Amino acid sequence: MTLTRRLWLLGALVPTLATLAALVIAGRLFRYDLERSLDRALLAQAAVESVSLFDGPDQEVHLHMAVSPLVDQVRPFAPQGYLYGPDGMLVMRYPPLPEQAHLEERLVPGVPGAEPALSTRTDADGGRWREVLVNVRSPHGERFALRLSASLGQVDGSVGTYYRMAFSLAAVTGLLLLGVQTLQARRLARRLDAITGHLGQLREGDFSNAPAEDLGRDEIGELRAVLAEATQRLRGAREAQERLIADAAHELRTPLSLMRTTMDLALRREREPEELRASLREARREVERLAVLAGSLLDLASVGRGAWDRKKGDLAVVVAQAVEGARAEAERRGLLIHLDAPEPAEAHFDAGGLRQAVDNLLANALKFSPEGGEIRVRLSREAERYRVSVSDDGPGIPPAAREAVFAPFHRLADTAAGRPGVGLGLAIVREVAAKHGGRAYVADSAAGGAEVVLEVPVAAGAVQTRPEPNRGTLA
Numbered sequence: 084m085t086l087t088r089r090l091w092l093l094g095a096l097v098p099t100l101a102t103l104a105a106l107v108i109a110g111r112l113f114r115y116d117l118e119r120s121l122d123r124a125l126l127a128q129a130a131v132e133s134v135s136l137f138d139g140p141d142q143e144v145h146l147h148m149a150v151s152p153l154v155d156q157v158r159p160f161a162p163q164g165y166l167y168g169p170d171g172m173l174v175m176r177y178p179p180l181p182e183q184a185h186l187e188e189r190l191v192p193g194v195p196g197a198e199p200a201l202s203t204r205t206d207a208d209g210g211r212w213r214e215v216l217v218n219v220r221s222p223h224g225e226r227f228a229l230r231l232s233a234s235l236g237q238v239d240g241s242v243g244t245y246y247r248m249a250f251s252l253a254a255v256t257g258l259l260l261l262g263v264q265t266l267q268a269r270r271l272a273r274r275l276d277a278i279t280g281h282l283g284q285l286r287e288g289d290f291s292n293a294p295a296e297d298l299g300r301d302e303i304g305e306l307r308a309v310l311a312e313a314t315q316r317l318r319g320a321r322e323a324q325e326r327l328i329a330d331a332a333h334e335l336r337t338p339l340s341l342m343r344t345t346m347d348l349a350l351r352r353e354r355e356p357e358e359l360r361a362s363l364r365e366a367r368r369e370v371e372r373l374a375v376l377a378g379s380l381l382d383l384a385s386v387g388r389g390a391w392d393r394k395k396g397d398l399a400v401v402v403a404q405a406v407e408g409a410r411a412e413a414e415r416r417g418l419l420i421h422l423d424a425p426e427p428a429e430a431h432f433d434a435g436g437l438r439q440a441v442d443n444l445l446a447n448a449l450k451f452s453p454e455g456g457e458i459r460v461r462l463s464r465e466a467e468r469y470r471v472s473v474s475d476d477g478p479g480i481p482p483a484a485r486e487a488v489f490a491p492f493h494r495l496a497d498t499a500a501g502r503p504g505v506g507l508g509l510a511i512v513r514e515v516a517a518k519h520g521g522r523a524y525v526a527d528s529a530a531g532g533a534e535v536v537l538e539v540p541v542a543a544g545a546v547q548t549r550p551e552p553n554r555g556t557l558a
Contacts, residue, residue, distance in 0.1 A: 086275070087268035094264035099257035106249040113245055117238045118213065122201055125215040128162060129199060129231050133219045136166070136227065144227070146177045162233040167192060169225045192226035193218040203235070211235040274303050278310060290318035338369035345369075392433050393519070398469055398539075399428040402462050405441040409449065417454045420445075424462035430469055430541045432519055437539070440515040440523075443508040444473040444535055451477030451533065467541050468521065474534035485525035489513040512537060 132146060139145045146164045164177040171191040200216040214232045221227060277295035284292065293314055297307040342365075349362040406422045413420050448458045456476035463470050480488055487493050492506040509523070512535070516523040521539040528534040 086272050087265065090264040090268040090271075091261060094267070095257060095260040098260060099253060102253050102256065103250070106246075106253060110242055110246055110249070114238060114242045117241060118235070121213050121233055121235070121238060122215070125162060125201070125213065125231050125233055126199060129215050129217045129229060132164065132231070133217050133229055136219060136229070137221050144174060144221070146175055162231045165190075165230040165232070167228040167230070169227070171228075174227070190216075190228050190230065192228035195220040195226060204232075211239070271303065274299065274307075278303070278307060281310065281314070285314065285317070290314055290321055338372045342366045342369045392435075393431050394434070395429060395431050396434055397427045398430050398432060398437065398471075399424040399426045399462055401432075401434055401437050402441055402460065402471060405438055405445060406460055408442065409445040412449055413458065416449065416452070418449065418452050418456055418458060420458045420460060422460045424460070425464070428462055428464065428469055430539060432539055436515045436518065440512045440537055441471060441473075443512050444471070444537065447508050447535065448473050448475040448477070448533075451475060453477065456532075464541070468538050469541060471537045471539075472526065472534055474528050474532055476532045478533075479528065479531060480525050480533045488525065489523065509535065 136144055136146070144166065146166060164175075165173060166175040167190040168174045169192060171189040173188060173190075195218045197218055202214050202216075204212050204214060206212065211234070212232045213235055214230060217229045217231075219227050219229060274297055277297070281292070281294040284290075293311045294307050297304050299307075345362050345365045349359055354362070402424050403422060406420055410420055445458070445460070452458055452475040459472075459474045461470075461472050461474075463472075489509045489512070491510040493510075513523040516537055516539065519539040521537070523535070523537050526534045526536045
């Protein structure tokens with residue numbers, strides 16, 4: 084079922100039918116109330132007539148309706164009155180019958196004092212009448228029957244007028260609803276068609292365009308905003324992937340080119356054994372470089388798509404183990420590592436991922452620290468997050484490059500020259516932080532050098548969103 088038909092059905096037809104049903108029920112209640120009001124009027128009139136039938140001169144029987152000074156004004160809606168004598172013959176009638184007419188109807192009076200009897204009858208012309216019958220006793224002990232009859236034509240007319248007006252208004256309302264729902268359906272269809280068309284572009288791999296502008300503030304507008312954000316992220320992810328592939332290809336091309344050049348030179352003419360060994364040693368260095376690059380790429384890929392086993396553990400133990408693992412290399416380079424970590428530091432984290440991230444931070448500090456320098460590792464808690472900072476006495480990171488250093492294959496030209504590495508260490512650190520709902524950034528170091536910070540939430544699922552001053556853009 085199309086959206087237009089569904090809105091017609093649920094927004095116009097169903098409400099109109101429900102309104103009609105409610106109007107029919109209200110009409111029945113209206114008729115019931117009018118008939119009960121007529122019954123009360125008949126009973127009141129019967130009460131008045133029954134106590135004053137015999138208050139005429141010499142206790143002569145009479146109907147007060149016939150002698151009322153307002154008889155001409157009330158005749159159109161006043162009830163008809165019939166008085167029957169002890170023998171059942173009609174004694175008096177209001178309004179009186181024409182002289183040539185004769186009424187053969189007989190009604191034998193019942194027991195006086197009985198409950199008034201209400202009934203409805205239909206005459207020969209199809210008219211409906213509401214009647215009340217009261218049995219009374221005269222001062223002489225004779226029984227009389229008083230019957231008052233009021234036409235239900237006014238009730239039927241009022242109810243008919245109600246139905247005509249109500250159904251007319253319901254029809255107009257239904258047409259208005261149909262028009263409104265048609266316009267709404269067309270508007271919603273256009274908005275949804277725009278979203279469907281954009282999803283088709285995404286399915287074809289086209290992330291270049293954002294969804295069509297939608298000024299609505301409803302759920303569809305929110306869906307469009309979410310879709311626009313998702314499109315932007317997909318576009319950014321694909322651009323990052325393309326840059327990563329291009330950078331990886333560039334990094335791979337250099338050692339491969341050097342290896343091919345070395346081998347070509349070695350094979351161009353006969354070489355002495357020592358020259359061949361030198362060529363092989365050069366090729367081996369490039370192979371080792373390729374192995375490091377391949378390992379780093381695999382680490383980055385595994386961090387991005389790997390399954391994370393986040394369990395409750397002691398983060399201080401992981402940091403301490405990483406520091407102990409780096410001490411041998413630090414001593415070889417004449418460096419000191421200071422660790423400041425409270426115990427315990429319980430949090431929910433993936434031990435393997437966090438250990439790899441801290442290892443990369445330490446490797447980065449070892450790479451850029453001058454001989455005789457110090458590396459300071461500090462674990463602290465701030466509100467609902469743990470903060471692992473690694474600072475060194477190296478050349479530092481310029482403020483303009485504090486965000487760029489976390490991009491894959493990015494290396495500072497002034498400080499990375501001649502130092503090993505492929506520029507993936509900090510990219511892995513940021514990816515690990517993001518997978519834990521945390522972040523990684525370069526902080527201001529009061530002692531000079533560089534200070535790189537890794538933050539992870541204490542509880543599982545907690546995401547740190549509060550910005551910190553002068554720490555660059557969040558991952």
